Amino acid sequence: MSAAETAAAVRAGRRSAKDVAEAALADIAARDGAFNCFTAVTAERARAEAAAVDAAVSAGRDPGPLAGVPVAVKNLFDVEGLATLAGSKIERDKSPAARDAFLLRRLRAAGAVLLGALNMDEYAYGFTTENHHYGPVRNPHDTGRIAGGSSGGSAAAVAAGLAPLALGSDTNGSIRVPASLCGVFGLKPTYGRLSRGGAYLFAASFDHVGPFARDAADLALAYDAAQGADPDDPAQQWREAAPVSPLLDAGIAGLRIAVADGHFARNGHAEAFAAVAIAARALGAAARVSVPEAARGRAAAFLITMAEGANLHLPDLRERPDDFDPMTRDRFLAGALLPASWLVQAQRVRAAYRARVLPLFDEWDLLLTPATPYVAPRIGQDTVEVDGEAVPVRPNLGVYTQPISCIGLPAVAVPLADPGAAGAPGGLPIGVQLIAAPWREDLLFRAARALERAGVAGSPTPPR
């Protein structure tokens, strides 16, 4: 059942939030062992929150647009009473969070019921969620494969149907990559749109937060509920809320949509480009444009991320390096050693790259690219052949997302309803990425919905 259907049934008194929560908790208990999405299940809290929603309905009050909808959050979001793990062992011993993260407070205020916290790459530094401390998240479409990362638990929980909505974070692609590999919708809004208050930072220059869902309408519900000004996030732009749900079915007539060429037409496998071709046909996007300096933008994001992440963790890197996940530790240690001139150059290149890209949106409303270069690799896989060369499989997963988050453009990963139509190996999920000008999330949603209505986009059902 979708989030929208659940909320409608609960608000109308046709179904109790308690029943919804109990069913979700039982489902997690029965099935999450196969996927390893949850690192904490907040069962008692879920029951109490569901009871409060039911009490509101009984009293004739409206619990909100997410009435009784079960949600789960990447474990870098503060959850009152839980230590905020951010995928680490180190944070396990820290004090429990005194209150929920801003985004979770917003969803709760809309009537949502928290099911628990979700697995991720340690400190969000990865694209695979092969977490050394908590085990890998397994892709619901093939449990021998990764779910993507770093919000792997979020994407897999939604794909598996353990929760209709989840929250994640995206610094270089950590929402869009797992969304593509698990076959769900994932939104990375404009940098500064949604508050990161109470979310554990990774690389503040690029840290974004956003929702996952199995259809565009649910994604819009979560995004609309999450909007709001938060004085605790210094990077948030305090703009008026801009709800997208009312605009979902506005269609794409008149929208100028182009397929990104160059960097976005290399570095991947055939299924990634076939997925773009299928979406382009449905959107009437015949033109191809070059995103200038995309590879340099990616390189700038790579260096800034490395340095900012390393600096954040320098005290622990000095005192207890062996308590880090080996996968992230050596990246952080190297990041602590980068020459300052590389960093300043990268921040200047970032601004120059933005200045070259933004004029594209004078001519185009939306750009279309692959979301990931290939379908989900196997857990433990180190290399993959791309353009005739063996490349490291993990960093290359962000090859199309990293140049976009580098300059804060809003983007949505949209899954193909039938990945087999794109020749995806084993029919595994794959998505496309839609990109808009800053603050034009509304256009992303209209196009995602149009693809859904055309039968091109949709969340494929995993095998049971």
Place this chain on the structure above:
Amino acid sequence: MNDHTEFDAEGYARGTAALVGLALDPRHLPGITANLRLAARMAAAVQGLPLTPADEPAPIFVAGRDAPG
């Protein structure tokens, strides 16, 4: 494009680590040097874009702003 990707990554790591108070465990060095070499390739890419003195870094400091109403 400047190419500084051929360098003594291990020597660089050892020397710089002392400056930032990191005592590198020899077991971690292969991973650190591999990541430094990858970073050097990325640095070569960003150093290859011609910039002018007017090209400011992306982060802009804000002295203060009104809280949301």
